[in-house]
Amino acid sequence: MATMASSRQLHRLRRLSTAAAAPAPTAATTSAEAAAPSISISRAKSKLRSEFDPDKALHIYSSVSKHYSSPVSSRYAQDLTIRRLAKSRRFADIEALVESHKKEAQITQEPYLCTLIRSYGIAGMFDHAMRTFEQMDRLGTPRTVLSLNAVLSACNASKLFDRVPELFGALPGKYGVSPDRVSYGILVKSYCEAGSPEKAIEVLKEMEEKGIEVTAVTITTILDSLYKNGRAGEAEELWDETVKAGCVLDAPAYNVRIMHAQSLGPEDVKKLIQEMSDAGFKPDTISYNYLMTSYLKAGMMDEAIGVYKELEGNGCKPNAASFRTLIHYLCKNGDYEKGYKIFKESVKVHKIPDFLTLRSLVEGLVQKKRTKEAKGLIRTIRKKFPPNFLNAWKKVEENLGLALAANDNDASLNLEEDEEATG
């Protein structure tokens, strides 16, 4: 299974090499919709999380979408379905699905229509998003800044960062809608994503002149971009100016600073977490993950495990990244037994790490002759993962079978037997 970071990179590359809206040669059909039984949104969410087959994802989503209640409650399910379909380049199916929603009675409600614009954005189908925005008069949907923001956002989501400033200039006049602080936030994001945080800072000046509030969200976008472009000095400057201007920075803003401090060392991270607390913002899982990671990078494994163990006491829960990072570094350090313990905890809360981490864990366990643990891990993986993951996993198992035959005479990993034993 691809990691988040690399799949995002792949997505970017893919977008550059293909016309996003070009339909895949698969048949456009939403026939699943007719047959889908009704299920609750929360049930759909949990099913969608583990469903990697886009057809099945579509089926699950369709079964819930007709019970549409509000944009918020179905957003997660909708986004996930679109992402699955887009990843498989099923653009014709996405179009069929989204267009079918334009026939719903709620289409005259702007928030509902915005979810459709959003879906096209997530799929990288910006021209469809734009067309939906333009169709609003015909569909009888009143147009406010909400849909303006939706279409600008879809432009960013489609990675067309250069087009956002252009649309920001043209659309308000053309459609008689004034941009608000969110619109400006989207504009700022586009400059940052295009690698020009200095242009984003100029936007801040324009906002001040026009009396539009600059929020912590907008500042955080720019801080992140400055740090990522190696401009830490300018980031600190912006932070100080923002505080001086009386804008309240919050937990996500602190986390951007902590992200940067992480590369400086655990002491710097600890100091910032303290500063964050003192300022009245509760450090969250993301903050502590940075602390844990900085310990791991410094080879301070016990301290890192300490951070992990204290998460709960600090009112936080480990997330998928906590497990993955911790197990990854424990393996790198040869602490496979400790890694296995953490792995078992990740299974309990349904946050199993990615393929590569699991591979290095099981290989390490076998190498250390912890056959029982290795078998336990393999049993769990077979139960928990979808078939396309298991195809790659099978190769890992096969290689281990060879390694075992060569090094270990009595403990062979007879996987067929194991499979039967667990039923």
Next chain:
DNA sequence: ATAGGGTTAG
């Protein structure tokens, strides 16, 4: 009811 921060290592 729209805009922000995350995870390995190569």
